[in-house]
Amino acid sequence: MRNMINDISSNKRDVIAQKWKNELSTLKNLCISSKITPDMFEQLNEEFLDMMIRYINQNDIEKDQTLHRFFDKVLQLNMPLKFLTQGLQTFRRVILDVLLQEDVKKEKAIDIYQHVDRLIDPLLNEVVEESSLFWEKTVSAQKTALMELSAPVIPVLENITVMPLIGTIDTERAKLIMENLLDGVIKNRSLVVLIDITGVPVVDTMVAHHIIQAADAVRLLGATCILVGIRPEIAQTIISLGIDLSYFPTKSTLLKGIEHALEITNQQLLKK
Amino acid sequence: MRIPILKMHEYLLISIQVELDDQTALQFQEDLLKRIHDTGAKGVVIDLTSVDMIDSFIAKVLGDVVRMSKLMGAQVMLTGIQPAVAITLIDLGISMREVPTALDLEQGLDKLRLELEE
Missing domain, CATH: 1.10.490 (Globin-like)
Structure with a gap:
């Protein structure tokens, strides 16, 4: 056959x-x-x-x-x-x-x-x-x-670290962000951490809650958290949702945030 | 079990290196306030580098100690809180916003000095 x-x-x-x-x-x-x-x-x-x-x-x-x-x-x-x-x-x-x-x-x-x-x-x-x-x-x-792209911690100046966030934030990612952030603070001995949310499309109560938690945790370690990159529409949503972000400093752009961070750490940028 | 409290100039230094149970924490609260009264210290640094667990009661006691010391004229600084401890505290809903913190003993002393000079 x-x-x-x-x-x-x-x-x-x-x-x-x-x-x-x-x-x-x-x-x-x-x-x-x-x-x-x-x-x-x-x-x-x-x-x-x-x-x-x-x-x-x-x-x-x-x-x-x-x-x-x-x-x-x-x-x-x-x-x-x-x-x-x-x-x-x-x-x-x-x-x-x-x-x-x-x-x-x-x-x-x-x-x-x-x-x-x-x-x-x-x-x-x-x-x-x-x-x-x-x-x-x-x-x-x-x-x-x-995962690698999700929450990078970048030391920019002495004692100043930036974490740029891009894309939507869910609970799983928020956890990763918090862990990376805290590890970064310890590793770089940061006094100030800037969280840049320019690339976060929507900030609702849940995202804000995660950011507040991260900022609180950073503060417990002994560093200050500055929230930067707040666009006008995000400012509007935050206020109309009744979210209180007054516990930590917020700035509209990363540049202003860094200026503020330099002030906190008693540093100054000099032009040659 | 008693936690040793060291005096250095006008500061008191405490490094907690045992697991804090409720009794130890309350004993510590009493000892510290007494030491502040006796020495007239202006600043207190409590270092938590080797503490890897803080529950809600201990957190409350620590918060209380900070406020009580302030009443007696001593500024308290918590230093060296580990990331895992911070995450646990946040998960428990304890943010200790009124408590000053610093990364380690060195930065804690620097911060205290700055605050007391002002």
Whole structure:
């Protein structure tokens, strides 16, 4: 029976290729929208089919890493996962179609069906697993990058540190901000910390609460917190929400904040 | 368990190096006020560098000590509060806004000197 499949898959390659292409042409638009030229798509398709036929003949995934490499390549190209899964499903269907067009008995047909199933299913699993691993890696890399960019502490002058905040602040990030801020104060022996919220789009009660908490914690360590980068619309929201920020100094720009910080630390910038 | 209180010129220095339980804290409060009365100290520095836990009662006692000392004419400065302790206090809703703080003993003494000179 193996031989039969092998024979058919190599002898009827053209028929299989024709059917396969017809079935997959619906996917073309989907793939081409993601920066892939029609030529490239044809080429990939051809390669895919070649490999599948070779795989059916060899009947072993582990022996040959070409399939793995092909999956990786497709994923690297940002092709939709659908290209692979549908490709495999189509291949199964086409093979069965072609096989069943031969004159075979019912039992044999069932045998063939099961055999093809056993060949294709592990491949499908493989594809899904590989792509999910690929995405997991991407997501975790992005997460680390985001964490690193999330709350940097920058020493600018002696005893003066700046923490610029960009983007929305949620509870998880607020925690990270507070930890980084306190560690930064200890590490740089800061007397004044400026929190710059120029890049924070919305300041609601929750964000303000987090900022107040951070400022209080900084004060407990013995440093002063200055909130800078308060835009007019943020000043309006803060006041209309009834948030009290009068416990610590606030300034409109980072420059004014630094001037104030210099005053607190008894320092002065001199022009030469 | 008693916490030693050191006198240096017109300042009193206290470094808390034991785990503060309620009894120790109250004993400390009494001892400190007595020492302030006896020595006529103008400034007090309480260093918390080696304290890694402060609960709400201890925080209240510390706040009280600061206010009581002020009544007796001594300015108190808390120094060396660890980030973890600060986060716990904030989470408990204790911000101790009226209590002066400094990063370490050195800066605490500098700040005290500045405030007392003014």
